[in-house]
Structure formats: structure tokens, C-alpha cells
Amino acid sequence: MNWKMTVETTTETISRWGVVIFPGSNCDKDALDAVGRICGQEARPIWHRECSLDGLDAVILPGGFSYGDYLRAGAIARFAPVMEEIVAFAGRGGLVIGICNGFQTLTEVGLLPGALMRNVGLRFICSEVYIRVERTDTPFTRRFRPGQVMKIPIAHNEGNFFLPSGPLRELEDNGQVVFRYCDQNGEVTPESNPNGSLNNIAGIVNRGGNVLGMMPHPERRCDPLLGRPDGVDLFRSMIDHLAGR
Amino acid sequence: MKVRVAVRLKPAILDPQGKAVHRSLQQLGYSEVESVRIGKLIELEVSASDPEQVRMRIEELSRKLLTNPLMETFDIELEDDGRDHD
Numbered sequence: 001m002n003w004k005m006t007v008e009t010t011t012e013t014i015s016r017w018g019v020v021i022f023p024g025s026n027c028d029k030d031a032l033d034a035v036g037r038i039c040g041q042e043a044r045p046i047w048h049r050e051c052s053l054d055g056l057d058a059v060i061l062p063g064g065f066s067y068g069d070y071l072r073a074g075a076i077a078r079f080a081p082v083m084e085e086i087v088a089f090a091g092r093g094g095l096v097i098g099i100c101n102g103f104q105t106l107t108e109v110g111l112l113p114g115a116l117m118r119n120v121g122l123r124f125i126c127s128e129v130y131i132r133v134e135r136t137d138t139p140f141t142r143r144f145r146p147g148q149v150m151k152i153p154i155a156h157n158e159g160n161f162f163l164p165s166g167p168l169r170e171l172e173d174n175g176q177v178v179f180r181y182c183d184q185n186g187e188v189t190p191e192s193n194p195n196g197s198l199n200n201i202a203g204i205v206n207r208g209g210n211v212l213g214m215m216p217h218p219e220r221r222c223d224p225l226l227g228r229p230d231g232v233d234l235f236r237s238m239i240d241h242l243a244g245r
Numbered sequence: 246m247k248v249r250v251a252v253r254l255k256p257a258i259l260d261p262q263g264k265a266v267h268r269s270l271q272q273l274g275y276s277e278v279e280s281v282r283i284g285k286l287i288e289l290e291v292s293a294s295d296p297e298q299v300r301m302r303i304e305e306l307s308r309k310l311l312t313n314p315l316m317e318t319f320d321i322e323l324e325d326d327g328r329d330h331d
Contacts, residue, residue, distance in 0.1 A: 071310070071311070075310065075313070076310075079310070108313070115313055117258070117259075118261060118262065120259070120261050122261050122262060122265060162258065162315070162316060164315070196259070
């Protein structure tokens with residue numbers, strides 16, 4: 001983030017976004033559309049073999065089935081050439097968001113703690129869920145109200161967040177849990193947990209707060225044509241942050 | 246040399262797949278089966294002859310790629326240890 005501040009001098013500059021495409025990514029177009037057309041930013045695809053993120057302000061790892069999800073979801077994508085750059089970019093404070101398969105890849109590469117295991121119900125779940133915003137002081141959530149409930153789609157087979165009890169307590173104590181599955185009133189209940197995730201965890205940030213991973217798909221809730229655009233405030237939060245607003 | 250890497254979920258990790266198979270076995274009348282855990286078996290063909298060296302390299306690649314140490318453990322089995330047996 002310091003890195004960003006030195007580059008930006010005006011607050012009205014359009015931010016530059018990259019959306020990583022691995023073989024098997026399938027939400028890259030939605031992400032480009034959300035940030036580019038809907039939010040009016042500059043967004044370009046980044047091929048997984050690219051070795052430079054020069055000039056980018058934020059990076060999205062989109063959903064999909066990178067490398068067929070073979071071995072484990074995200075296990076092979078994690079070694080794509082572009083990932084080394086993303087780790088360095090995150091280390092400089094750059095904003096990185098991993099959605100669904102992108103979240104799985106961020107845990108595999110070690111930018112985020114934990115692992116996404118097979119859903120407890122053993123079924124691929126494609127449905128709408130509610131999540132509660134637990135933190136509004138991150139670059140990703142500053143436009144939300146504390147405790148705000150979002151209606152948002154999920155579509156995954158491995159979304160069951162796991163972390164051993166010690167590190168899980170640490171994650172909670174550090175306030176790194178950003179989104180939790182809940183019912184429509186914002187109550188975090190076992191029934192509202194779609195996949196067995198520990199503590200109903202749907203999204204987390206790293207210690208530095210500049211890397212977010214989440215299983216739900218905010219990019220699919222940005223165009224009003226597709227229903228309540230609950231997801232757009234996530235990207236607009238990041239844009240505000242990048243503009244120094 | 247043929248190498249087998251058996252990947253298992255750590256004991257503390259829930260295995261819904263194993264549970265489902267266990268339930269099914271019970272319904273089929275195999276009541277003596279007390280639990281089922283499902284893992285993966287990965288077979289590699291390796292061109293090397295020094296078993297110590299092979300074991301070291303396979304351990305390394307198992308930790309790096311084949312398994313997620315957070316939730317899985319692994320065992321390595323070398324089919325041919327490369328030595329002559331009289």
C-alpha cells in the first residue's frame with residue numbers, strides 16, 4: 001500500500017486491474033466485466049505464463065477449475081509462472097483477491113492460511129447464500145456496514161474451510177475472518193453453513209489485510225440485470241482504497 | 246524404479262467420502278467394518294538407481310506438490326530397491 005501511495009498523486013486516476021487466466025479458469029470474463037465495464041476501471045487479462053505485473057494496482061484470481069482441479073483444487077495453478085509475481089506483488093502490499101478457485105490457489109501458495117476441502121455434503125453446490133460482513137476496515141469491505149448481510153452465489157465442490165484449531169484461533173483473534181455464512185437475518189447458524197466450513201468461514205484476509213480469499217462470487221452480483229448488485233461494493237471498496245479515498 | 250506414494254487424510258480431518266462408503270457397507274451387511282477412510286495412491290516411474298536418493302527426492306516432491314501438509318500425510322514405497330538380492 002505504501003508502494004501504491006508513492007505512485008498515485010491524484011485521486012481520480014483510473015486503477016489498473018489484472019485478471020489471471022489459468023487453463024480451466026472460467027470466471028475471468030465475469031471479473032473483467034465487473035471491474036472494467038461496471039466499475040469503469042482498466043482491466044486486462046493476465047495469462048498464467050506472464051511474468052510481469054508491472055503497472056497493475058490490483059489482481060484478481062478468478063473462479064474455475066484451473067488445470068482441471070487435478071490432484072487438489074489450486075495445487076497445480078500454484079506453480080504457474082505468474083504466481084511468483086503475485087506473491088511478490090502481495091508482499092509489496094498490492095491488492096489481491098482470490099475468488100472460489102482463486103481462494104483455493106491462494107491457500108495452496110501460502111498467501112492465505114488454511115485449506116479448502118471437499119464439501120461435507122459431497123455435492124457440488126451451486127446456489128445463493130447469505131454472508132455477513134465481519135470486518136469493514138479492510139480495503140475490500142470499507143463500503144459495507146458492519147454486520148451487513150449480502151446475498152451472493154456460490155458454486156463449488158471444495159469450499160469447506162479447514163484450519164487446525166490453534167491457527168484457527170489465531171485467525172479469529174487477529175480478526176482475519178471477513179465473511180461468514182449466515183441466514184438472511186445475519187445469524188451465523190449451522191443450517192446456514194453450506195459446505196461444512198469451520199466457524200462458517202466464507203472469506204478471510206492475510207495478516208497484512210491486502211490479500212482476500214472468498215468462496216462466494218461477488219463478480220456475479222455486480223450487474224443490476226442479475227439481481228441485487230451486492231457484490232459491486234467489494235470492488236468499489238478496493239477502487240476507493242486504491243484512489244486513496 | 247516404481248514408486249508408490251500413498252496419500253492419507255490426517256486422522257483429525259473429517260472424511261465425508263469415507264463416511265458415505267462406510268454407511269453403504271453397513272447397509273450391505275458388512276457390519277464388522279468399523280470405519281472407512283479414503284486416500285489416494287500415486288504411482289511414479291522414476292529413472293534412478295540409488296534408493297536413498299530416490300526416497301529423498303520423492304519426499305520432497307510429495308511435500309511440495311502431491312500433498313497438502315495441512316490436511317494430508319503420505320507414505321512412500323519403493324518397489325525395487327535397486328540392489329541385487331541373492
